[in-house]
Amino acid sequence: MRLTAALAGITIGAGHAAAQGRGGSVTASWGAQATLELVATNLVPGGGGGDRSLTEARIVMPVGMLHAAALGGRVRVLAAAHLEKYTIPNGELAPGNWGESFTDRRHPHTLAHELMLVTSDLLGNVDGRVNLFLAVGKGFVPFGTDDPMSRPAVRFPVNHHLSQILERAVVLAGVRAGPATLEGAVFNGDEPVAPGSWPAWDRFGDSWAARLTLVPLPGLEAQGSLALVQAPENRPGAGPDDRKASASARYERGPWYGQLEWARTATAGGAFVFHSLLAEAALTMPGHRPYVRIERSERPEEERVFGNPFRTRRPLFENSIFGITRWTVVTGGDAVEVLRNPLRGAPFVEVSWIGIARTGGGVFDPTVFYGRTHGASITIGVRLAAGMRMPRMGRYQPDAMHDMSAMSVP
Amino acid sequence: MRPSSARTATLLLLAAALACGEGSGPGPSHVLTITAGDAQTDTVTHTLPAAYVVKVTDAASAPQSGVTVTWTVTGGGGTVTPSSTTDANGLATATRTLGTAAGVATAKAEAGGASVTFTATARAAAPTHLMKSAGDVQNGIPGQPLPIPFAVTALDQYNNPVDSVPVAWAVTAGGGSVSAASSQTDALGVARTTLTLGDSVGPNAVSATSVGLGAPLSFSATAVAGAVFIRSLAIPENYGIHDQFIRDGLAFVCAWNSGVIIYDVGNGIRGGTPANPILVDSVTTTGGQVHNAWWFHNPVASEKRYLFIGQEGPGSIGSSSSGDIHVVDVSNLDSIHQVAFFHRPGAGTHNFWMDEPNQILYAAYYNGGVAAIDVSGTLTGDISTRMIDSLSFGASGTYTWGLQLYNGSLYAADMLSGLWQLSTTLGTLASVAGGGNEAARFTSDLWVANGYAYTGTWDHFRRTGLSGSLLKVWQLDAGGAPVAVDSILVDNVGAVSDVEVSPDGKLLMFSTESGPNSGFWFYSLADPAHPVLRGRYLEPSGVHTATFGTIAGKLYAFGAKNPSGAAMIILDVSSLDY
Secondary structure, rough: OOEOOOOOOOEEEEHHHHOOOOOOOOEEEEEEEEEEEEEEEEOOOOOOOOOOOOEEEEOOOOOEEEEEEEHHOOEEEEEEEEOOHHHHOEEEEEEEEEEEOOOEEOOOOOOOOEEEEEEEOOOOOOOOOEEEEEEEEEEEOOOOOOOOHHHHOOOOOOOHHHOOOOOOEEEEEEEOOOEEEEEEEEEOOOOOOOOOOOOOHOOOEEEEEEEEEEEEOOOOOOEEEEEEEEEOOOOOOOOOOEEEEEEEEEEEEEEEEEEEEEEEEEOOOEEEEEEEEEEEEEOOOOEEEOOEEEEEEEEEEEEEOEEEEEEEEEOOOOOEEEEEEEOOOEEEEEOOOOOOOOEEEEEEEEEEEEEEEEOOOOOHHHHHHHHHOEEEEEEEEEEEEEOOOEEOOOOOOOHHHEEEEOOOOO | OOOHHHHHHHHHHHHHHHHHHHOOOOOOOEEEEEEEEOOOEEEOOOOOOEEEEEEEEEEOOOEEOOOEEEEEEEOOOEOOOOOOEOOOOEEEEEEEEEEOOOOEEEEEEOOOOOEEOOOOOOOOOOOOEEEEEEEOOOOEEEOEEEOOEEEEEEOOOOOOOOOEEEEEEEEEEEEOOEOOOOEEEEOOOOOOOOOOOOOEEEEEEEEEEOOOOOOEEEEEEEEEOOOOOEEEEEOOOOOOEEEEEEEEEEEEEEOOOEEEEEEOOOOOOOOEOOOOOEEEEEOOOOOEEEEEEEEEEEEEEEEEEEEEEEEOOOOOOOOOOOOOEEEEOOOOOOOEEEEEEEEOOOOOOOOOOEEEEOEEEEEOOOOOOOOEOOOOOOEEEEHHHHEEEEEEOOOOOOEEEEEEOOOOEEEEEOOEEEEEEEEEEOEEEEEEOOOOOOOOEEEEEEEEOOOEEEEEEOOOOOOOOOOOOOEEEEEEOOOOEEEEEEEEEEEOEEEEEEEEEEEOOOOEEEEEEEEOOOOEEEEEOOOOOOOOOEEEEOOOOEEEEEEEEOOEEEEEEEEOOOOOOOOOEEEEOOHHHH
């Protein structure tokens, strides 16, 4: 799918190849995707014990992407509009997920999910084989692993807010030399407070992150990153800070994909510490793509909004929590590609076994609140996409922008 | 009855008696069967459209002609043909006219000792008037629904209730609102509406009207004096306001990371009033997180020099806590400054109580229980060595919310284990009684007065699945031990977050948060064992703490309104009827 505006010298293409445009021209690629799903779970918050179940049908991850490149790819604009503000304003049913005042539901992403200006190889041949790059805009902070949206499972992992920092106003500088890439960034610490919200501009620069990535072998990538995020849950900036660390190893070569990651967030000077360990793998086979993920992540239990056990109080006015729970989630699924062009479609089924345990003290008791300490969820649906395939999300170095045809949205 | 029939009946009677053998007595000579007219419905006093018809036969089912059938009204009033005679087919008829009472109407047909009963249903006639049936003349709280709905009954001319009659309700005085502007009478003839009183003290009235049923009926209610809103004083949105301490016309606002902010609300130093608080000074103590305060009036040193600040640091409720006590010198209100701090490793402070004559500060310390601290003399630097004693209690851990010295005992409210009576001898602590007395919910704040203790519950996560929060009433026995005697359930809130009794001991106040019934609640303690609701002031954002203050002889309530829109709310409660 390609349109060419000869006079303007703009090329709009559907695949990654379109971004490799002729030297003086501007090339652009677009893509769109959405997932239609039916989620059922017997792990429903609410208190009072007893068996409960909940089933919901939703459209999640409806995203439109536009990537434009100029000057032989040295300047790129990456834009992603996320329409979950309209499709899941109350979040996606996902026991264990938390963040941005949602709990046991994955929060909707902001409308302007990503809007970045990225430059690469700024010094050309002056610095030899070193590649210096900059990225400015609203997008991902160089910390942790790729956004779950560009990974195999539909269901987001519990550790999303331990292992990624996104939708921030960020200024990033990076340098790649050989197999090593070092990135550093400053950004605003506040997390989005609503799907339509923008970063608190007056807080820009109050937080930082750094990530070192090594590619020792083809397809193998390891990263370690650190971040200080000031008051992420209090937009005015009054809340406690998060000191975050992440390490991961990722392999992607041919049909194989695998990732092992560890993350740690220490909040309020270490008053609360949350850990995560996650392993996932996917295999692309003719016509379908099975995957599995095993995760053990901790999360805070906070006061819920009266009458809505899926939301926590915002703004916060205390730094206390009601306890820490550890979520063990084993997720497996498979997707079968039934449509290829121009609309790609892959029905899928995904099953998660979920266990909850208290760690340390606190008054929170999952037995009372959920009526059980283990449960399951099942998701069936179809992933639809057109145009370019979704790239890795969370990295702006030049060689990390390849698409994820082997493992993500079809 | 003709003679032949009488003879026939007599012979049949004898035959039946012989057939039954000894001891069975005489049986009926006829068999009566209803053939028409049963189970009709009509309006009261109407003659039923179909006649009652009964068939008289002999034992062999042969129709008996000329038999006299006697008809009698047995229920529901009205009339029926007294008697009739069977025709050649054995049929006898009667006319039934219903009485004035709606409901079941019965009549009996009888012949030769046999009988059958006809049943009819009498409907009420057209409604002619309304009658008040419930709810008139009540007292309530301004802006709140009355406890009893207003009810009218629609009646016909015979005072039978009439269903499906439309009734229109209208507020005619007081400016309130009704739950239903129109309603229909139910099967019992009753229509209802509930009045939410107007916001002002005074009479309220509601009329009930039904077209064609006479003049409107008027219900009355009175909105009795309640809390009067005076001022909402905005507090920086820096985690907002957690508590306030009111003394000598000064309000010490505990504004978390904005520190402690002192307002003149009637002291005179700045000319402030409750309606116009004026800033005096502020200071952010080390670490911020300013949660609570106590202005120490030292009778020994005759000084009002120190303000104790509780810092509520991060914690996991029920198991861990952090935060120090900070000491601020307020002897010069134009230049207040921190002079000392008290630190307990592994525990953070919460609410205070001061034994001022003995210069001992008692501090709740969450997972650290209770601490007694010597605060005599000059306080500078690290005063952590001044702890006299500490005490933890509870079989399944301690997480102490608040405490109060009363009648020689120290009462402690523990989130996990309930209300405790402790002894203190100049700060040396020991457990005496109580504890293990609130397992259904987590306990929050307390106040002790009049020989009774009042505690709240904090139960956002429903410890045992029960909804709502309690205000519990405890009678202190001769030894001071608490014995639960009453409780008040406040539904639709997550916590009774603060409890206090007015200085005269007659008015109980508690604050609530997390739910639609969040706000201030006021109860009369005319009977201290059984508080009676006298008013409430709802605040949807929730009120974290509430504190009485007497300014220029009037009683006010000061409350910490939760973010967003954090503020100190000031209410005049001097006109409450308690």
